[in-house]
Amino acid sequence: MSVEIPINDTTSAAAADITDANPIPEKYRHRTLINQRYIYEKKIGSGSFGCVYRGKNVISGDNVAIKYEATTTNIPTLLWESKILNHLAGIQGVVKLRYYGTESNKNIIVMDLFSHTLCEEIAKIKTDGTIPIIDKSSNTVATSTAAASTDSSSALSPDDEEDISASAQVSVLTQHASSNDDDSQGVSGISQTIHPAVMHIVTSSNSMPSPPSILPHIKEVVKHLISMIQIIGRIHDAGVVHRDIKPENFMLSSGGGGGGGSGGGDNRLHIIDFGLSRFYMKGDKHVVNTYDRTIVGTIRYISKHIHDGDVYSRRDDIISIIYVAIYLAKGKLPWMGMSPPKGDIRTKEDMVYDKKLKTTSEELCQGIPYLFQKLLDYSYSLEFDDKPDYSYMIRQCKNFLKIYLQI
The missing domain is CATH 3.30.200.20 (Phosphorylase Kinase; domain 1)
Structure with a gap:
């Protein structure tokens, strides 16, 4: 028996397009x-x-x-x-x-169904020899559950952090028998091959080098960061927080439209996996922040607020998006691949949280443009029920692209 819900789509009515002129083959x-x-x-x-x-x-x-x-x-x-x-x-x-x-x-x-993940999109840059972004020592493949890539041959190593919540895991990590599940290297090679000129782009706009000094993948990361902020802003405006922001949950189609989306983003980019999503408004009031020790989301990308036990709000989606962008720009995060040694009573979540607390935004963003640190600092300045200034963040990204990359 079908228990169909109303959907704003021509395929929602079971027999809408099954006619004599268009029968089932x-x-x-x-x-x-x-x-x-x-x-x-x-x-x-x-x-x-x-x-x-x-x-x-x-x-x-x-x-x-x-x-x-x-x-x-x-x-x-x-x-x-x-x-x-x-x-x-x-x-x-x-x-x-x-x-x-x-x-x-x-x-x-x-x-x-989409053709590939955001990780795979960034990984395409490797094909022209500009940066070794694929870890050839690992055959691990990340497969989205909601709208999975149809070709995972160039997928990046997936998170080894599990989603912790009352809900089931909503992204699948499919590993070949020979895969290496230690993701401590992340997007292999990036952190070891950052162009020396980029090392200067960490403190202020005064230290920005000429456009040719920027690694090509940084431009793509910033363009997709614009799209991610635009998309999550629309979702927030509808009263929903996603609660599981990670690279594998951003998908792209293989068709045209890349780079030319409204507002300077990429209109091929889509977000998937809403099994953990919640409404952050009750009537016309924001939900109350009460202590909740249940960790929701993927440990690698959740904010320190969630580790603290705060209720998930809009600021946490934004912080996770910035963590994703930093991961794509650098190829790894300092708390990747952590696990407690034998006999240590701490959990992986405890160790990751401790590392996040001890890592300053400046340290985290070392070796990549100051833009990332600026946005991370802004996102952590938000109060629990604040509405993020999406326009401000997008403007910062556009200014970076315009001034330093001549886009």
């Missing part, structure tokens, strides 16, 4: 169809929540991502994720929900 009529139109094609991920498949709309021919969980699961997440996506329907940069329903004892959501 003969070769699919004896296949098991989801919502009378979608078929499973290839498994691309799995985890405690269930499985993710690349699929197809047999009527339109569109490729889709299909995620399902058993209806008997202890912690169902897909219904909640579908409700959040339905609430955010039509917002530029948010993955499009095509269908949610319960069929064959499975909760199922169908969404748009």
Whole structure:
């Protein structure tokens, strides 16, 4: 039995596009169809929540991502994720929900499928020999559960930090048998191969070198940072905080439109995986900040506020976005690959938190443009219920691109 929710999409009505002029193709009529139109094609991920498949709309021919969980699961997440996506329907940069329903004892959501992750987009720069961004010693592949990449051959090493929450893990880390799960090197080689000229770009605009001194991938990171801020700003305006910001949850399509999005970002960029998302408003009032020791999100990118036990708010999405940008720019973060030695009573989360507390923004952003430190300091200046100044952050990024990279 289908338990379909209203979706602002032409595919939400089960028979809307099945007509005499546009019937189900003969070769699919004896296949098991989801919502009378979608078929499973290839498994691309799995985890405690269930499985993710690349699929197809047999009527339109569109490729889709299909995620399902058993209806008997202890912690169902897909219904909640579908409700959040339905609430955010039509917002530029948010993955499009095509269908949610319960069929064959499975909760199922169908969404748009993207070609690659933001990590893979930055990694493309390696192909012209400018920077060794792929760790060839590791065959680890990061696969998104919501709208996974169709080609993970150039994927970066994924986080070894797990999502800790009452909800199931919402991104899958699929590893080959020979993979090295120590991610302490991050985006391999970047931190060891930063161009000497970039080392001067850490304290003030007065020390900025001429444009040719900037590594090519920095420009791309800043352009995508603009897009990430724009997207999360729209989500926040709709009353939602994402709560699991990480590179694997930003996806791109392979089509055109790159670099020319509204406001200077990349309109191919989309955010996925809303299983941990929540509303931060109750009526017309912001939720109250009460101590909550439950850690939500991916340890590597969560803010110190979350480690402290604060309730998640808009500032924490922003801080995580800046951490993601710093990771993409530098190739690693100081607290990556940490684990307690034998006999140590501390947890990994304790060690990561301690390292974050001891690492100043200046130390964290050493070797990359001052822009990153400036934005990180700004994001940590925000109070719990403050609305981030998205325009200010975007303006800082645009000024950097305009002045120092002549864009």
